[in-house]
Amino acid sequence: MNEFRKDFPILQGTDTIYFDNAATTQRPAxxxxxxxxxxxxxxxxxxxxxxxxxxxxxxxxxxxxxxxxxxxxxxxxxxxxxxxxxxxxxxxxxxxxxxxxxxxxxxxxxxxxxxxxxxxxxxxxxxxxxxxxxxxxxxxxxxxxxxxxxxxxxxxxxxxxxxxxxxxxxxxxxxxxxxxxxxxxxxxxxxxxxxxxxxxxxxxxxxxxxxxxxxxxxxxxxxxxxxxxxxxxxxxxxxxxxxxxxxxxxxxxxxxxxxxxxxxxxxxxxxxxxxxxxxxxxxxxxGVGFDTVQKTEQALTKRLMEGLATIPEVTVYGSENPEKHCGIVTFNIEGCHPHDVASVLDTEHICIRAGHHCAQPLMQFLGVNATARASLYFYNTEEEVDRFVAAVGKVRGWLGY
Amino acid sequence: MDIKTLYREIVNEHNLHPTHKHDLEHPTMVLNGVNPSCGDDINLQLSVKDGVIEDAAFNGSGCAVSQASADMMCDDIIGKTEDEALALAEAFMGMIRGTATQEQKESLDEAASLEDVAHMPARVKCASLGWRTMKEMVEKLQKDGVTQGRVTANNSEVCGACQRMDCEKK
Structure with a gap:
């Protein structure tokens, strides 16, 4: 278990996976x-x-x-x-x-x-x-x-x-x-x-x-x-x-x-x-130290990207190198609008961002209307990543495919 | 209803196998409705004769909620008078705001199933896109006194900020 989680009241006694850290992070006590x-x-x-x-x-x-x-x-x-x-x-x-x-x-x-x-x-x-x-x-x-x-x-x-x-x-x-x-x-x-x-x-x-x-x-x-x-x-x-x-x-x-x-x-x-x-x-x-922050994020990002790579319908945007993602993994699932993806993942108690991420010119450049985004921080865990990847694998089924 | 169940039982069917997602041969009016923030984009088409919506259809792309909602709306408004369609739109908007009466909700038939998802702030626009577009069209038809024939709709401005039509300039 991640040694820092205990410092965050919101992460106690919940199975909610918070993967929207690029939007805002949680606050330690x-x-x-x-x-x-x-x-x-x-x-x-x-x-x-x-x-x-x-x-x-x-x-x-x-x-x-x-x-x-x-x-x-x-x-x-x-x-x-x-x-x-x-x-x-x-x-x-x-x-x-x-x-x-x-x-x-x-x-x-x-x-x-x-x-x-x-x-x-x-x-x-x-x-x-x-x-x-x-x-x-x-x-x-x-x-x-x-x-x-x-x-x-x-x-x-x-x-x-x-x-x-x-x-x-x-x-x-x-x-x-x-x-x-x-x-x-x-x-x-x-x-x-x-x-x-x-x-x-x-x-x-x-x-x-x-x-x-x-x-x-x-x-x-x-x-x-x-x-x-x-x-x-x-x-x-x-x-x-x-x-x-x-x-x-x-x-x-x-x-x-x-x-x-x-x-x-x-x-x-x-x-x-x-x-x-x-x-x-x-x-x-x-106190956590940027070394720990980066090491944790990179390990989790690697695990998450490797997990998503096993799902054929998932496209990940940006570099193939997890170390170049700063904990941010933006993706789409074929046939599924990101808003629907976020809505069904919410029922699994997984918080991700969906939409244009306040970067519409980039969306136009990438040629997509909207994307889903999972963004990690040092208090996230491998278990959360695994649960997330498993849930993403089921999204198409939930959306009727 | 659990959102996943809602998708499974209602939204997915209307999204993946819509009844009204096609072009009408001789629409009275076509209007493009857009949610710039999520990329929902529909072309709603109405065929109106003597104040009655004889046929309705749409084309476009977007999230399952926007597409399914537009499809269910077409079910609701075909065969209705313009005023009845406007009353249904008001019922749907009221349902989202939480002000609709039980009677209004029942008038919406299957579209009333979106009540839960429509309460989610980020999904309100998805669920209401079709209804908002229809309302704008019918109001224009009534204002211009059009009972049949073809109307070119060009009352949606292109937003300077996002280059998309129908953007609520923030």
Whole structure:
């Protein structure tokens, strides 16, 4: 039995197989406890109050920022901005940096496998500035080749926005190389780390990206807290995204001066207990260790892909190499719509995702309407994989074939 | 009813061996109904004479629930007046929202079996696609005062976000 399962209240006393970890992960008890501790001992509005509880709340919030900065190897804590989630982080970059820097005729380079949250903000910037969107396309294995990267990123590029790990194919993109090419052409590079940060060690300095976004809830943390990392020199010259309380220095009837980074980008009362929960999640994840996370996921992915390969009607998308899936296995069963697949698997107490996974351009590229997706994490087990594979083998029967 | 049983006893038959999945020779109106989020896509065809739906059929692709629901809907509306068809659509939508009366549910005949699956938030759109499309068609026919003949439907806009018709722009 998996030694970590006991830490997750939701996994106790149930036969439910949770294979939708790419959508959101489960939370260990220590995360809920840390948030309860915050709420029960020092809940107050951080950053402003001059009394003990508020000071403690501020400390807890800033400690969380420090731990988030350590997780992704940011050089300075103030390069970490707390947001609601990856989507908000990417919107912050698009509205603040994008609208103030991108000019008509320039290009914003994305990949066709981006999540909608790394497409729609750039469509908005392109519409408003007159810039053009350029899409990198992967080969059959899901890999962005060096040639594709070198040809599509040119001197016209103002922004290159790329997913670290695809939420559909599970493939890890060569973000370091992409950042190098982007910088060579004078563009800034935005990395969507929603699917990578929970699974692989992230070092934003080594990657060399200018911005990096991730969500707390995909990394054992609570929903409603996410992170945007940005290089300090860029954040300093960017205009605020949202304005109002907490983010000002001095306000008159007609104008205002803004607070320093990161407060400049954290308008309104912040999600302090969420940040505290995220910090507890990061500590827990570090305790498990990324070696263990990856080893477990890869072994389970291998077993799952080998199992699916024995069912002739199943097609798996992306690389044949389980190590290139980051725990994500997207598939279809011949003749069965993924929504029907998910519905009947639910009756077997198996949770998988079905649909377009917020990546319709990738679905169009793959030539499918929708797919089913099983996504694993380190608390999943071989027994669960075996039960899943056996159930998938019966789906066609349940659907009348 | 357990979802698996529902598929086995009702949905699979209508999905794999539909009665009304074909093209009509002289439809009064054809309308494309789409659920962009799951790729359900049907072309619903109605043949109407003097306010009565003489024949109904569909073609397209999608999940078993969307296809089976469209097939059962055709069973329900053939031979009905436009107003009766609209009342059935209202009954079906009411069933999904949980506001339908027992009488309304009974009027739906076999289509009422989708009550359970239709309650699942992600499946509401699948189950209601045929009904939603039919409602739009009948309302247009009534608005334009068409009693027979051929109407070209082009009132579905292409959504800028997803390039698909009938998308509820999010």
């Amino acid at each position: 220590c995360v809920m406890e840390a948030m309860t501790q915050f709420n029960n001992t020092c809940n107050a509005n951080p950053l402003r109050g001059l009394y003990t509880w508020s000071i403690q709340a501020t400390d807890a919030y800033e400690q969380a920022r420090h731990e988030a900065a350590l997780l992704i190897h940011a050089q300075k804590d103030c390069e970490v901005i707390f947001t609601r989630n990856t989507t908000e982080s990417l919107n912050l970059v698009a509205y603040s940096y994008g609208l103030s820097h991108v000019k008509a005729g320039q290009e914003i380079v994305l990949s066709v496998m981006e999540h909608h949250s790394n497409i729609l903000p750039w469509q908005m910037v392109a519409r408003q500035t007159g810039a053009k969107l350029v899409y990198l396309e992967p080969d059959a294995e899901g890999t962005l080749t060096k040639e594709e990267i070198e040809t599509k990123i040119t001197d016209r590029a103002a922004i290159v926005a790329i997913g670290h790990v695809s939420n559909v194919l599970g493939v890890t993109n060569p973000v370091q190389e992409i950042c190098e090419v982007a910088h060579r052409h004078g563009a800034v590079c935005v990395v969507d780390g929603a699917q990578s940060t929970p699974h692989i060690p992230v070092d934003v300095q080594k990657i060399g990206c200018d911005f990096f976004a991730f969500s707390g809830h995909k990394l054992l943390g609570p929903m409603g807290v996410g992170v945007l990392y940005g290089k300090l020199e860029l954040l300093e010259e960017m205009p605020p995204f949202l304005t109002g309380g907490e983010m000002i220095e001095y306000v008159t009837r007609e104008s205002a001066t803004f607070a320093e980074v990161p407060e400049k980008f954290e308008a309104g009362t912040v999600n302090a207990s969420g940040a505290v929960g995220l910090a507890a999640a990061i500590r827990y994840l570090n």
